[in-house]
Amino acid sequence: MLTVLVTDFLPRTYWKYIELNVKYSSVYRRYNENMPKFLKDRPRSVADHVMSRLTEAQCYEANDIVAKGNGMFHVKSQSHPCTQHNINFGExxxxxxxxxxxxxxxxxxxxxxxxxxxHVHEWGWEKLASNYR
Known part of the structure; x- marks a missing residue:
């Protein structure tokens, strides 16, 4: 079992990982011009997820967001207007x-x-914690 794992499963999994990374790169295919630069060369599932959330976020206005400092914000909930969500960009x-x-x-x-x-242009994708990105 260990021999099959080392000689077959792990190499096959590694090459599938490499293949997927190549397929998600901008060298392999062209991206839609509407896609933000920070989502290019990301896994398709991540890009699709964030693109759908960017669309949902268009209904927010600047006054729905309160900066608390150090990459922390309160953002008004759409479903419960009296509630705010706390977001933290991390360090x-x-x-x-x-x-x-x-x-x-x-x-x-x-x-x-x-x-x-x-709405807060100085706080974009590149400000998320580097280990996360």
Whole structure:
């Protein structure tokens, strides 16, 4: 069993990993011109997830977002207007976070992060913790 694992399974899995990375690169295919630069060369599932959240975040206005300093923001909930979600861009070893269910389920930027991306231009994808990106 160990021989099969080392000689067959691990090499096959590694090459599949390499193949997928090549297929997701901008060298392999052209991206839609509407796709933000920060999503290019990312796995398709990540790009699709964030693109859908960017669309959802278009209904937010700048006054729905309150900066709390150090990459922390309060973003108004759309489903419960009296509630705010706390988002944190994280630091070098602290991972980003949001208090919404979407973040808890996927651990990918939710519409609250995307609202900040859209309205607070100095806080975009590149400001997320480097270990996370």
């Amino acid at each position: 070098s070893i602290i991972m980003p976070s949001c208090t919404c269910k979407d973040w808890a389920k996927h651990k990918l930027p939710c519409k609250h992060f995307c609202a900040v991306f859209n």
